Amino acid sequence: MVTLAEVAQHAGVSASTVSYVLSGKRSISTTTRQRVEQSIRELGYHPNAGARALASSRSNIIALMVPLRTDMYVPVMMEIAIAVATTARIHGYDVLLLTGEEGPDAVRRVTGSGLADAMILMDVELEDERLPLLRGTDQPSVLIGLPASTSGLTCVDLDFGATGALCVEHLAKLGHRDIAVIGEAPAVYERHTGFAERTLDGLRSRARELGLRVLHRPCDGGYDAMAATLARIFDERPDTTGFVVQNESAVEPLLALLRQQGRAVPEDVSVVAICPEQVAVQASVRLTSVAIPAQEMGRHAVEHLVAKLDGRGSDEVVLIAPELTVRASTGPAPAGS
Amino acid sequence: MVTLAEVAQHAGVSASTVSYVLSGKRSISTTTRQRVEQSIRELGYHPNAGARALASSRSNIIALMVPLRTDMYVPVMMEIAIAVATTARIHGYDVLLLTGEEGPDAVRRVTGSGLADAMILMDVELEDERLPLLRGTDQPSVLIGLPASTSGLTCVDLDFGATGALCVEHLAKLGHRDIAVIGEAPAVYERHTGFAERTLDGLRSRARELGLRVLHRPCDGGYDAMAATLARIFDERPDTTGFVVQNESAVEPLLALLRQQGRAVPEDVSVVAICPEQVAVQASVRLTSVAIPAQEMGRHAVEHLVAKLDGRGSDEVVLIAPELTVRASTGPAPAGS
């Protein structure tokens, strides 16, 4: 393994000079810099991460805590994780992958050991156990998701309230009066992750203003669950013509079942989905949808963190404005209803 | 930040004693050990990762390179990643998340800087650029996937050859004579990742033995691509009654299209999928499938690596035997054909 000292010797300078060439923290004459860079290249030198971390008390690592559950929103999580890793590299950071399994202990371990300089938490619950720890440390962090209280925290999330409102507005404009909301799996509500509730709140209050009727039903993914939910919905509200779907693994089942029941999309019923672009585009009917901006969230989170680590940046809640893309799954409400 | 020295002072012993309590590399009297452990708890001590890495030249980190592409097999990748992270923690390791984006440079960087003690590479291509580097270093690594030459490498993968054979056998036993294989997206074949080809080879050679006819068509995910592919298949081989699907994002479109064309599953045509359990179970027809054992692969990879790092273990290719689960999408071939 090549060391700084070897590079220094090879270039005929002192170790500290090489260090300054690397960090740029002091000015170095062009000739010296070039000589050093040449030696670095020739010897194939890579600074030792441990030594660097020890001396500078900076690991250049960002920890990313992803939920252990592989049951929900998997592509979104992956997309965020990839965006985080990619953006982090651009800023010279690596990413440590932690699962939610360890819970608050993981936070303690990371902050205590100097393993990482900062953390990103995904899938934050309203009253998350990890929050007090984050508030009590000076290690920067960003949450992807919105807890009940955000004081002293930095959060990035889609504005789910506005998202709900946007969906219902779109349906209202098309003349739909009876809206059914296919929500997340019951487990998501029980876990109090918040985003599902926020969507619903935003949707409901806008619906009230617009004078629409809303029926909300949580729903597990898969066909059987969807079939049961759909039957109940049409039982209670036979005139339902508009659907808002938040659970992406319920989207395809819903479309298949509607087709099976002879209800045409978008002629008889309209469907708006809250899901990643790819799902919306690849579905059997190209879906009018509000995209979940996974990449943007990941990128934002890292950039906030880097700003904080550089002494810039501050605590702040960033709610990304939702954008609704009209595709083939929504149309005017049928005249008869 | 609490240091070893502070713990030592608090416990009234020397720093080295604390270190030995932590590592267990020398025997320590029970009373001393307990006193030290008590101090560690009281002070909330966590060893500094950088210092530890520097002194021991072991980072206790495993690097995981995941492909940048988010277009394929996303849930499988995520499942592997989670399994890797979880298993690694059990053995005292953390996981560094690298994207394939950096390519071979990432390997150089990690081995050169001592950032990680070992690497796991996912989505390995037949002639992967990173392989020469891995062979040229003494850093242990495990590939998830199978390159063209495995000499000097450790690999873990599903036995895709046997998987293909198993699928076709199942269909043969049910009396199907004309089999269509819906393969991966063309991009997957162009990338030469190998698993798709291996599946096909295994399937074809078994089909030959059994006297079946096989038609293979690569297929992108989504409805439009699937519709085109399906049309071509029935055009060329109208008597096709058995399908093997490898592209999981083609599964649902296929089922929907068959339904639409009035071909009942499993009465008229049978479908076998190669996909994660969850996809098979949640599909509109519960699918007879060979599961992709993502968790097992991740766990295996880590355990191999840990064994190597402990001086046990050796280079080896582990092919996981496929298991076919019969569900509702396959049945006897229709009598007429």
Add this chain to the structure above:
DNA sequence: ATAGGTTGTCGAAGCGCTTCGACAGCGAAT
């Protein structure tokens, strides 16, 4: 010509840990 300021480089200290050799203390064997 002198004081003052820059610029570029160096030496040394030290980050917090592991690990090696040393050795005190003690029971067992001679």
Add this chain to the structure above:
DNA sequence: ATTCGCTGTCGAAGCGCTTCGACAACCTAT
């Protein structure tokens, strides 16, 4: 009673880097 071999503990060196203060060498302003 002396030697031997344990066991448990300590001190010190050193891992490879960053960073601080020092200081030549030069330039500019007086």
